Amino acid sequence: MDIRKRSLALFYCQNVPQSGIKQRQALEKLYGPSIKLFPLPCSGRLEPLHLLRALEEFADAAYVVTCPEGACRYFEGNLRARKRVELARKIIASIGLEEDRVGIVMNEKERQKSLADFAKELMSRVSGLRPSPVLRPRTGFEDPERKQGDKL
Amino acid sequence: MRRLEEVLKSGKFAVTAECGPPKGADPEAILKKAELLKDKVDAINVTDNQTAIVRMSSMAACALLKQNGFDPVLQMVVRDRNRIALQSDVLGAAALGIENILCLSGDHQSFGNQPQAVGVFDLDSIQFVQVVREMRDNEVILGGDALSKPPKVFIGAAANPFGDPLGFRVVRLAKKVAAGADFIQTQCIYNLERFKKWMEMARERNLTEKVYILGGVTPLKSAKMAKYMKYKVAGMDIPDAVLARLEGVPSKKQAEEGIKMCVETIQGLKEIPGVSGVHIMAIEWEAKVAEIVERAGLGPRPTKGK
Amino acid sequence: MNLNSNSTRKELPEVVRTPSRFRNPIGKYRLNRTTDCIGCGKCVEVCAYGVHEIKRGLVLTKNHYLCVGPDCPRPCYDECPVQALSLRKNPTFDAIGDLRWPPDLLVSTWYMAETGDVPPASLEYRVGASGGGFDRMRLALPPRQVKEEPENEEIDVGIELNRRDDNAHRIRIEVPFYGGGMSYGSVSITPMLSRIKAAAALGTFCSTGEGGYPDELKPYDDHVITQVATGLFGVREETIQRVKIVEFKYAQGAKPGLGGHLLGDKVTEGVARMREAVVGYPLFSPFPFHSVYSVEDHKKHVDWIKAINPLALVAVKVSTPTDVDMVAVGSYYAGAHIVHLDGSYGGTGAAPDIAKKNIAMPIEYAVPKVHRFLQDEGVRDRITVIASGGIRTPHDVAKIIALGADGVCTGTADLVALECVRCHNCESGRGCARGIATTDPELMELMEVEWGRRRIVNLFLAWRKELVRILKRLGMKSIRELVGRTDCLVHLDYMKR
């Protein structure tokens, strides 16, 4: 299965291993426009709206990658991210979208995975999703017409 | 003169019992229950949509009992009626010859089969006692309008010596007395020690001289029922020892043991200064009231009235 | 008129512990308390630094910033019976400061301003991270047994400012530094008063900067240096007669070769009145003094001051061009008592970025150059050399004196004591969001004079203490013995192993 057939908005904590600009660009090269990567100073900075807007504008799925539980530089950022993701999942479920379009993956303390590992894992996870019914007509990532710079 | 008031005033140990109206329009159902209590008790309390479950109206049931020679105690809860309805019902009850009214807050609507109902609680039970007293003694309704004929009713109120905080329970009793309660029927007593303490506090405030206190009892049918009451029913105080005693006998004998314990409680109550009677709430077990009365040495009842 | 300065040593002011104005001071560490906490109060009991607090049965970690981290002899997180506490570096710590003032220096300066003492070992309070100059220099301290160490009380860190032996005031300052100029307008009256009152308490001076001499400073005339700069804002005979030291500002380290610039937003009514200018209009000071194009012109300037106030010391504040040595000697011959070299990496005021780093040389180069030149000219003993521009720590003070200065001027360090975070936005909009370099009435309210005075006093008492400690280790009884002692310094880049 071509894991690039669905688009993924991947938000990640900048403290996830090997998530610098080089690795980020390598991934974008590897997966092309099917992945869009957003570094966060901490996953706890993520609001449900970020996830929803990603789904609304360009992504079949929006995922968050965080530090391992208990290892957040900001103490509880990833725990908060988890709750916010839960809320976003509930919201999309309420309009009939699959909950799995939004999710959170926390790194493991013992065996830390790199951004590339997560990208691979998540790209293959979302490849099983049907095309997002929200992105109709399908416009791909690079459509300049999509401008809705509304307030957060 | 009504039977209950008469018994109490004569200084005799009064006995009342409780009767739940049917979930239907059949008048026989209530009369059949009352029949079991005939001559065993001085008055019969008719509950007002108890536990917020819809039943035949207490007033109608009381009217039926009155017509058939019983002395009913009309229970009225403030949950379902605002002050207009309450006052008009008091007048109606008096007109029907009902002579005792027990003023209650009522179980919360959320417990019953109509949890969506609005809880009125326009007056609270103490205010209601006061309103009825004003109607009877000063012949006015709330706001001061005069009545053409006042309702001459014997006013009761409830008390729960087992609710918290204990200290305030007596204050509340005092307030009910001050509001005009003539008699008090208490919550079921299983914890006699606590009841004694409460009575002592009541005596300290000289309340026993101003009001007749009837201790409430409910025979336990089984350990299961005891457990349910202990843990699920609000305002109940069933000490562990009581539960243990029931559990200590085989389940077939538990009913008998329950009655025995109830009898013992009544005997205990008789010993307490200031207790003027007993109120037996044999929930859907009216058949056993007679036996309890007998075994507690309370029968036969003084015959009088109708 | 008393021409002699009071030779008896002034009593030092006391340290009054003066915590941050803000609810959450920034420290290096943070303790995280989970909901597992049972409120037993063990942490309160074991912590020697007052990090935790118990109130109405609720245990709170109130003063994260006082935590000494892994250096703690009895760590609360080890003693907690339910492991509810964990130690982490404060994430915000890494987001503050810059190379010259790395987070460690900022936090340790705040610590000194609060407590009047040097911080615990977990904070680096001596050098920054700029990778050159002071930050690559170290003091070389002799082995402990070699030199006899004097008692603390014997050690004198004060300096005389008038070394000309003329008729002007004899002035001794009790610490080898005084406050550099920050104009009324670039900062409000609050930090200005705080600095000057602190200078008075410490027995030293503080310069007004070029924005005039506000009346509020009058009670401290004896500790004020009034500045005559190219814009001549608020300069009047009367103000020159009020003080003991008058400072000519030819240039400043923040923007060598450029005149001062006060943005229109900061020219509020009070500022405009003081500077005899119009509200809301930016003010530029010309550069240089158009009346001074030679040492002879400069002498006319000095003579002018001496005519107005014959007893005043004249300080000349110059920048650090290639020929700074010539400038210094010229100043001496023009009659100045103090030559104040302002290096290019300092400055508190707003300046074009291009001017901050590219024009004129860092103070570390200028001082030895001037010191040597004055020595060769045979006049080193006749003039006081004050250095400024990047003096951040007591170690910087010691180093620059060892390089040949007599004393230093402070500026940024004062602001950091007042809780500057070095966000560098002094110039924009309403000015400093922290109420230091602002004339916005609302933002000014963020700070009180007394608080500021105490913070600055505390900081400099800590500096003083540290200088005494260094001198003691060097076996010196007076800071004057350190002047020009480059043999007490080692530069790591040139160190031979």
Added chain:
Amino acid sequence: MPRKYVIHTKEVPNRFKAISRSGVIAWEEGCLKCAVCVKTQCVYHVYEHRSLDPRQMIDSIDNECMNCLRCVQSCPKQLIHKAINPEYKSLGDDYWTPDIISKLWYQAETGKIPVSGAGYPGPFSGPNFDSMWTDMSEIVRPTRDGIHGREYISTAVDLGTKKDHLDFKGMELVEESAPAVVAAPLPILLRVPAFGAFEQETIKGWARAASRLGTFLALPAEMNPEEAEAPQSCLIPIVSLPQAQSGQGNGHSLLVEILWSEHWRKAFERMSKSHPGALICVRVPFLKGAEERVLSVAKNGASIIHLEADFHGRSQQDETLLVRDGIRSAHLALVQEGIRDEVTLLASGGIAMAEHVAKAIICGADAVFIDFPILIALECRMCLRCKEGLSCPVEINTAPASWVASRVVNLVGAFHNQLLEVMGAMGIRDARRLRGEVGRSMFFDELDEAAFGQMGYLKEGYELE
């Protein structure tokens, strides 16, 4: 005195949200919703203006925060933390630092020079231009007050051969057929960068900017826009040897650039014939021994030589060779040969800030080319994605020419003003006087050695503190 040269700038907003250093992390849950919240008190209204740009998924809280930390320090529940914006950290590289890039954006947006308070925050010194200081003096060498326009400072430079004497034939001044010099009002020439996500529209914009500034834009001849789209006289076509032989280049050019090669003379001659009205610049790559090559090119007839370093200001061949030293050597070689004024030395590569312009000139260049700054003016993040074939995050390819032109004018306007600042501080009134003025500058290596060279001895048993 030449007519006063003023660059008119006006604010030209970014098309995308600029990335700034700060990041705020604010937990919303547990917020006490204080009546007077620290968020409402933010001097910069960061929280009020907070918005999410869904196209870029940029949360403006990272871009508007000015790092004053008041919210962090005053939130009663300590729900706010500071971070450095990861997008900021990933801007550019070691040379094109986030700081340089964001300052260039600021200048292109506002046309103003970057000003900040509280002293200099950077390293003591660094490689290349970072280890130079320019000189100034307050007394013995008076400066002129030119920065605020009270006195005129000329930034004009001449490109070409400056005659050291005039030729007369009898009483008549000899008129030469070809122009000896072309004047530029400032020593900054634009140059199309080596790579970038730009389009023909972008080039049009750059050409217009060059025209408005009165300077030039060097560009590969094949990119040359139509005459209708840009005035040809401000363009410097860069012509390859085969192109030269086929006579390419436009007829209106005042300047043409050819590449040095073994056969550069051939191209030079061919161009001289086909473009009789143009000065020909020879671009010499900055390799080891470049000064020799510069000298030889100068001696062989070229009047303008362009020394080209890589975009990090180093030799394309050897990373340890720095353009600063390359310019100095070439300049000195020409001086020693006594032909310095017969040629114009242009420099390019790694000119990232206004200070680099001044410093390159002090090192000996007559003028410089700026290339990547005119791309960064268009919000380029130096992410090099375009080099990898990835999409441009700021869609430079879609930027209209008018916007491009105004942004570049702003940037150069700010550079010009900064040049005035430096020259004013140095007391130099004419950019031509700045060239090679190493006596008015200071070099780290010399100063450091002189000041600290003797401070390397640590006596036995002594401790360092």
Added chain:
Amino acid sequence: MITATQKPIDEIKETISPYKRVLVLGCASCVAECAAGGEKETGILASTLRMAAKMEGKEVTIREKTLDRQCVKDFVVQMDDIIDEYDAVLSLGCGAGVQAVAEIFPELPIIPALNTEFLGETRDQGFWVESCVGCGDCMLYYFGGICPLARCSKQLLNGPCGGSKDGRCEVDPEVPCAWQLIIERLERFNAMDRLEKIFPPKDWSKKQGQGPRKIIREDQQR
């Protein structure tokens, strides 16, 4: 403050279904405090509705805006410039906000997106409780600062009902018995005598009865 919760999304979708251009209008006041209708929630709801519409293949325009306060007309009229772009407004204000907006724009359907709940206080993170019924005749003095009308399930004014046990309410053991709290507080400052008197029936006319209640302060009026 006034608390509210968002209506189920299906109900909201149903009520806005006739309209093509909908403005989702938040309120930065009380409902923002209780995380139901502030700027953030407004953004989330608008985004959700846009996605829902796209899923159903509907061509609709849904945009969001948040007013400082919907219940103050001065803020509402600020929308005058943009209101023509919409067929309907989906308001995340409280009931008062919805009606104030409706009154200013009589020609426009104003649809509530929230259920207005009660006057409450923030007890804890994400936890709001009712604490006032707005009876118009505050008796908190007598009850030690705890209102039995709001916090006793039976609104008793003369002491706890029989169901008060271990400080819990008989209706919901999660809820503390208001009377227990009242008594504890009054005991603490020796003011139990305040409860000795019988509180007369409450004058409910101040709460409801003669149509909507009004407050008129003549000194404040123009």
